[in-house]
Structures are given as C-alpha cells and as structure tokens.
Amino acid sequence: MEALKSSERELLKAFEAGEARALARAISWVENARPGFEGLLTALHDRVGRAHRIGITGPPGAGKSTLIYALAKVVRKDGERVGVVAVDPTSPFTGGALLGDRIRMTGTAGDDGVFIRSMASRGSQGGLATTTREVADLMDAYGFERVVVETVGVGQSELEIAEASDTTVVVLTPESGDSIQAMKAGLMEIADIFVVNKADRPEAARAAGELKTILRLRRGQVFDRVPAHHGVDLTELAKRRAAKPQATGDAGQPAEDEGPARWEIPVLLTVGHDGDGVPELVETLDAHYAWLKQTGELAKRRRERLLERVRAVVDRGLRTRVWRDGDGEALLDAARADLESGRRTPYDVAAEILKETSGR
C-alpha cells in the first residue's frame, strides 16, 4: 500500500473533520478508482463498522425511493444521520431526472444529515458491487448512523447487496403476483424484513397475508434440510422451535438455552408517500440490529464481509494489472487480425495474455 500524498492527507483531514464536501470528493475518488483510492480506504478502515447497513430492494415501481425518503425523515427527528447509496437504475434518485420526476427531498434538502449518492450502474469496470460497498464504507466512516443501499430486486444485484448489508428489507406492492415473483426471484432467501408498500390500496392486507403464508410454508421446507451442525442434527430442534406459538410480525427473541435464536421475518405495511407505518419499520430495523448484536450474527456477517472484500480487491487488482497497467490491451490489439480472420481463437489469445502478463 503506497503512502498517502499530501492532497490525499488533506482530503482525509477534511473528511475526518466532518466536511460534507470532503465526503463527496472521497466518494468520487473511489467511484472513479483514481490512483490512491485504496490508500484512502485503508486509512479510513478503522472508522468503518459503526453504521447500521440497511439494504432495501424490490421490484421497480415498489416505491423504494419514496420509502427511503420517509425513513430518512423519521430518523432525522431523532438526530440520526443517514447516507443513501442508490444502485437501482430505475430509481428516481438515479434515473428519474430524465423524466423530471426526481423526488423532491422536501424536509431533507439542504439538511446535511441526509446524503444521497446514486451510482452509475453501467460500465463500472472495477465491479459495481465492490465500489458500492466502498462508498457505503465511506458513509459509515464519515459517521452516518445508518447507511441505506437501494437496489432493484430482480437478478443478481440484490443478492450482492444482501451480502453487504446487516439488514435486508424487501419492498413489494400489494399487487397480485408480487409475492410469487419475489419468491421465484429468490427474494425470500435474502429478506430480513418484508414491507408491503402502497398499503393504502385495498389489496394490501391480502398481499401481506399471502406473504406470511409463503413464509410459513417455506419455514417448513427449510427445516427439512437443516444441515448437521458440529455433528448434531438440528432438524428436530428447529421444528420444535417453529412449533412454539410466535406471532408472525414479531421480532425474534434470542433463546439462549436453546442455541442461536432464529429471526422471525416480519411483514410490515407502509405507505411511503405519507409515512404511514414507517416509524414501525424503523423500530423493526432497530430490533433486527439488536438481534444481530445479541446473537453474534452481526460480528459473523461482518467477518464474512471482510473476507469477501479481500477477494474482490484482489480480483480488481488482477484486472487492473493486466488491462490498465500491463500489456493486456497491446497484446489483444496485436492478435486482433488473427482473431477476426479465425486463425486464432479467443482461448488461444487469452492464454497468451495470461502467460505474458504474469511471471509464470
């Protein structure tokens, strides 16, 4: 790791002094992978880990941005500061300006306790997921009590966001089929909290009921394949615990005499645009965070994340070394005619580049 240059030391000082402009500059630095950005992240590393990382995901049109806005308003009342990273290309935070419907952050605009940054989701060569995590790190290091990452919940990106979050909230609408789609898309596996937003629509209660049913059914399925843990078959234990009467919608309670407690995934109803149900969402987020701490799950998730970060930074470094700093592009260019004529295959050329750009 190279030593920081004086311009970097200055930025770091301003950042640590809590200047919002320094945060914005640091984020751009990291987003654009400007030389020295890993040194900056290294220098800030021991300030990271104090924020509650919240991932909010769900299909386009579920009202995620509006809900995040409402959430920010609620926690601001308690003096908390919130950082938001929007990765969803359909988010009004990100792309809405195109249509002129960018959410007006009334009540938060000009409030330096709320900081929103949208990520360019196209063509991020360094890996969007890793960069997003690093931007969240910066917000955490800066001192935000909550860092929210918004992503669209279809495909792969939401899994990556779940891996990077302490708490993952899946937001759906009351529309028929939303919960079925969520299930197919693998959102059941990643949700710590479900929210049925736009709950002023008449079908909301039915949609929430449907979700709870699916969750109950799945719980049964999951127990059929609880793996042996330290040689002990936990399936029976898990089934016994599931049989205990426990209201769906309540936060799980640690039951220390029985081993690690499960978190009962709640289904909440909210109306993002007028804030109904949002204080309850904040309470549930806090309950989940407390549960994570009590059970040791938070420390475990964060340890796993450290390892994942190392892997991602190594992979980025490998690519940078070959394509940006090394001869990769020149070798590819030299092979271009042979590739296009079919004299060589992409696999031959790749093998050559691998051989030439490394010591082995």
Added chain:
Amino acid sequence: MEALKSSERELLKAFEAGEARALARAISWVENARPGFEGLLTALHDRVGRAHRIGITGPPGAGKSTLIYALAKVVRKDGERVGVVAVDPTSPFTGGALLGDRIRMTGTAGDDGVFIRSMASRGSQGGLATTTREVADLMDAYGFERVVVETVGVGQSELEIAEASDTTVVVLTPESGDSIQAMKAGLMEIADIFVVNKADRPEAARAAGELKTILRLRRGQVFDRVPAHHGVDLTELAKRRAAKPQATGDAGQPAEDEGPARWEIPVLLTVGHDGDGVPELVETLDAHYAWLKQTGELAKRRRERLLERVRAVVDRGLRTRVWRDGDGEALLDAARADLESGRRTPYDVAAEILKETSGR
C-alpha cells in the same frame, strides 16, 4: 491450451455427430468449468457463428418464456432447430418448478429440435455472463439455427445479454408504466425490437403507441449528439434521414448511397399463449438479421464480441490462478485472525495476495 484427453475427444466426436446427449454433457462441462472445458470450446470454435443469436429480455411477468415457447413452435414448422438458454431467475424455465407451474412444452417436448437449458444464476464464480455466452456457443456449434437467451430485464444482466446477441428483443406488457420503467432501466438503448406481449388486453394499443412516441422522442435526442465520424459531423445527415417518411413498425432498409442505414426499431404486438403475432415476430427477427448482414453490422458486432470474450477469459483465468490453483485461499486464511481483530485491513491483505501469487 492443453491437448484434449481421450474422454474429451470422444465427447467432441459425439457432439459433432449431433448427439443430443453430447450437447447436454458439453454444456454441463462448461457450466461447471471442469478442467479441459476451454480446450473443448477451442476445438469447437470454428463451428461457432452460424446461428442467429437472439436475446429476449423484459420485466418479470412479461411472458417471455411463453413467447419463446410460441416462437419455437413457429420456427419448428420450417424445420429450424432452436436452443434456449434461460438466465432469468423468475423464468418458469428456471425457477417455476418450485411452484409447479413449469411451462409444459407441449408440441416441443420430446422434440430434439428444441433444447432448453436454464442456468443457475446464483454463485457462478466464473462469471455468469461469460458462461452463458459459452453455452450459447455450444448450441451454435451444435447446429441450432437460432439460439435464444432469455434474461430478466432490470439491472445489469440485460446489457450483458444485449452485448452477446445479434438481435435483442425487449418484451413488455400493456400495463401502464411498463414503457416508462423500460426507459428508466435503459432498455431503450438495447432494444432492436420491442414486443408488447399479452396484447389481448384492451390497453395494448395504447401501450404500443406510448412506446412509439418515446422512441420518436428519443430518436430526436440521439441526433442531437451524433458524434463526429472520421471527422465528419453526421448530425445533419442523421436528421435528414430521420425526416424521411418511414412508417414506425417497418424494418429499416439499407440506403447505400447515404452511408450506413439505421434500423427503425419496430413495436410488435403478440399474445404469447395463443401465438398471435408470433409469425410476425419471426419475420421481423429475420428482417433484422438480414439488415445486420447487409450493413456489415453483424460482422462488426461479432468482432467486438471476440475481443470481449478474450477479456472475459483472461479475467476468469486470473481468478482461477489465484483462488483455485494458487495460494490465494491459504494466504487469506492465514490473514483471517488479523483481519478480524482489525490489525490488518482488507486492502493490506489483498496487496499481499497480489504480490505473493504473481511473479512481480
């Protein structure tokens, strides 16, 4: 590139003889990155390039799988063979079995002219996009006239699929807001053909009209920023061409005296479940393929893909070398305690792994 082992030569022989089981085995081989898979792809490389590669994308619930099924039925009548790769986790091809609603391929089941393979979209370490392209290559090399890749169109994956396709079809429903969401999600940039599916709903005509309007508006925008080409400002030329009366919905025609012709993006109406409009979709696919060939765009897209493939194979090779064949995991494991205690940062550890696992 290592020489093929005898088991690989045998597979290759069966593959080239057109045995469906050999195709299935080759796909598994590539999907699981079993040793020798790149040798297999190299050996088949000069059989690749005869199929029309079609990407079909759109939001969950747009009916993409049903439409692909209908499309397969139409082209089978002409004796064509179709390979389908489903990457969409919400696709009935992929995840539908969970709910018991896997599409019955009546009329195609047991028909070896249609081959469907769904990709596990989670945890593909080698990079799902590259593996998907390689599976499509295998289907192409096997001799399918059309290879269809189905992906869910929100997020990043659909851009990757568009890069891998000759023709990209974006499928929407008549639902209000679908076209707006598509626009925000960047689907306008990647579509060669738009399909409003479920067109038996009353709002279909309105939805198609909305899409056409957006396409016209965007065409204007695009012309405002046509880049200079070989020092010639094409903006005026592009505007003149746009002013020519040309019915929306028609395939573009090459106008050789004016330089490269544009493709006029058509908006089609289909009803996947009864096949309405699907023959017209097939005709339009053929028209686009003909246009790609006539204008040289096909050769250009495929040349670019060769270069991208080299990059992807190199990146995969770099990761494999460090994490599977090299000391990456061992070094990470040795650093684990220091990482968890905070004595070292992920960036320090990554720098060490990069240093130790390469010659420099």
